[in-house]
Amino acid sequence: MLQYISNTGGGAPVDFETAILDGFAIDGGLYVPERLPKISNQQLNDWKNLGYVDLAFEILSLFIDRSIVSEKELKTLLEEAYTSFEKEEIIPIYPLSSRKDTYIMELFYGPTISFKDIGLAFLVNLVNFFLERKEEHLSVIVATTGDTGPATAYFAAGKSNLDAWVLYPKDKITEEQERQMTTLPHSNIHPVGVSNCPDGGDDLDLVISKLYANKRFKDKLKLSSVNSINWGRVMMQTVHYFHGYFQVVNTIGERVHMSVPSGGFGNLCAGALARKMGLPITTLIAANNKNACLHRIFSEGVFSKQNIFETESSAIDILVPYNFWRYLYFSVDEDAEKIKVWINEFKKTGLVHFDVETFENYRKGFLSYSASDTQTLSVIKEVYEAEGYMLDPHGAVAVVATDILRPQLGKGKVICLATAHPSKFPESIKEVLGTDELPEAAKHHSIEKAKSRCEKVHLCDHSHLEEALMDAMEQNWNLTKGIKA
Numbered sequence: 001m002l003q004y005i006s007n008t009g010g011g012a013p014v015d016f017e018t019a020i021l022d023g024f025a026i027d028g029g030l031y032v033p034e035r036l037p038k039i040s041n042q043q044l045n046d047w048k049n050l051g052y053v054d055l056a057f058e059i060l061s062l063f064i065d066r067s068i069v070s071e072k073e074l075k076t077l078l079e080e081a082y083t084s085f086e087k088e089e090i091i092p093i094y095p096l097s098s099r100k101d102t103y104i105m106e107l108f109y110g111p112t113i114s115f116k117d118i119g120l121a122f123l124v125n126l127v128n129f130f131l132e133r134k135e136e137h138l139s140v141i142v143a144t145t146g147d148t149g150p151a152t153a154y155f156a157a158g159k160s161n162l163d164a165w166v167l168y169p170k171d172k173i174t175e176e177q178e179r180q181m182t183t184l185p186h187s188n189i190h191p192v193g194v195s196n197c198p199d200g201g202d203d204l205d206l207v208i209s210k211l212y213a214n215k216r217f218k219d220k221l222k223l224s225s226v227n228s229i230n231w232g233r234v235m236m237q238t239v240h241y242f243h244g245y246f247q248v249v250n251t252i253g254e255r256v257h258m259s260v261p262s263g264g265f266g267n268l269c270a271g272a273l274a275r276k277m278g279l280p281i282t283t284l285i286a287a288n289n290k291n292a293c294l295h296r297i298f299s300e301g302v303f304s305k306q307n308i309f310e311t312e313s314s315a316i317d318i319l320v321p322y323n324f325w326r327y328l329y330f331s332v333d334e335d336a337e338k339i340k341v342w343i344n345e346f347k348k349t350g351l352v353h354f355d356v357e358t359f360e361n362y363r364k365g366f367l368s369y370s371a372s373d374t375q376t377l378s379v380i381k382e383v384y385e386a387e388g389y390m391l392d393p394h395g396a397v398a399v400v401a402t403d404i405l406r407p408q409l410g411k412g413k414v415i416c417l418a419t420a421h422p423s424k425f426p427e428s429i430k431e432v433l434g435t436d437e438l439p440e441a442a443k444h445h446s447i448e449k450a451k452s453r454c455e456k457v458h459l460c461d462h463s464h465l466e467e468a469l470m471d472a473m474e475q476n477w478n479l480t481k482g483i484k485a
């Protein structure tokens with residue numbers, strides 16, 4: 001049976017179900033599979049014509065033991081998860097006409113129109129499935145830079161065995177994103193708008209880790225997390241790399257490049273693992289905005305925390321790309337001791353300078369770039385004017401990085417991952433086009449609908465978030481438990 005272990009080496013191996021329900025490993029590390037499955041060219045050939053859900057079934061079957069989720073259960077969970085997606089292909093590919101051999105992978109046709117829907121649609125379903133089976137109730141708590149919150153809230157809404165607490169930095173996400181969380185009527189969804197977060201979403205993560213560390217509270221409320229530290233998210237996100245690959249290549253074995261707008265490195269970690277499993281990707285581009293932690297990691301060999309900048313691509317205004325540690329584990333021959341030392345060093349000093357050998361190893365097959373807002377907005381404008389196609393600011397960051405790094409890529413098609421629908425960022429689009437009227441390409445019916453609903457939200461100041469949140473969560477727990485008892 002494939003077991004899961006902590007990338008910092010603590011605790012005993014656990015089964016898949018435990019890894020998913022725990023979120024973090026017992027020593028605070030991230031769960032990784034004991035070994036990565038390898039995929040042969042024959043398998044790639046067998047899979048190349050599968051639809052997204054069937055492909056996901058094949059790939060997930062390599063990670064999930066049948067004794068934990070049966071073949072039939074896995075099929076049903078996957079089918080249910082993706083019925084709410086707008087396009088039959090789930091993740092369509094759009095070939096740009098303004099650039100040669102460049103494709104946009106549209107990851108935003110889920111119900112909250114960002115790529116977070118891809119991982120969370122399945123993960124939230126799976127968590128609820130495990131809880132129903134165990135007859136247990138969990139509180140999931142996530143912090144969001146704009147898109148995790150809406151997707152978590154959407155998929156958790158009305159789920160029998162879950163309460164979802166979604167924390168967001170007030171005034172640092174768009175009104176459209178906020179309304180996606182606050183206009184759901186379900187009693188198990190609890191959005192929390194937090195004012196005065198100097199470091200944005202990172203501030204909220206800090207409070208969440210304090211709640212985790214509080215054993216009495218964690219055990220009483222059965223805290224769990226579906227944020228991108230959860231293995232289920234990364235596992236699910238490996239699928240779209242395969243899916244996108246099959247859609248653009250002429251023959252299996254053809255090598256491609258992929259450019260990914262990155263914040264927490266969850267999406268890219270999945271891409272890097274897909275490549276290690278055998279997917280022929282030559283270069284993965286870590287596309288940052290001005291918050292360039294990943295760019296520093298890949299160009300200088302330095303993992304450092306700096307001050308945050310607010311940018312047009314706000315979902316990747318992230319200071320600490322936590323999933324990098326998960327990828328790094330596989331780049332240092334699965335040496336958990338090393339990861340532990342680096343993480344501790346980073347926690348203490350906010351800075352890790354990798355040795356040359358480590359740096360050379362992990363950067364193999366990676367390029368990076370830090371795109372400015374000016375570059376981001378001008379590429380949106382240029383592509384829209386050239387071919388009527390509207391990028392969102394995150395997809396645009398991926399395209400900017402591709403344009404700049406193209407000469408270094410050599411041969412091969414490039415797939416740029418577009419992670420949100422432009423209608424989530426209307427102010428950026430208006431600025432780009434110099435108009436107050438949004439074109440149809442920047443509108444979406446779900447966003448329009450949410451404008452006429454009333455909002456339900458807890459409001460809180462960052463200075464007393466921890467106490468206020470514990471209080472609200474405990475009250476809710478006692479209330480619902482009283483009803484259920």
Ligand SMILES: *Cc1c(COP(=O)(O)O)cnc(C)c1O
Pocket residue numbers: 114115116146147148228261262263264265266267268315316394419420
């Ligand atoms: C979350 C998010 C990202 C970044 O994904 P990571 O896995 O954190 O790197 C990029 N774009 C959008 C629109 C997002 O919501």
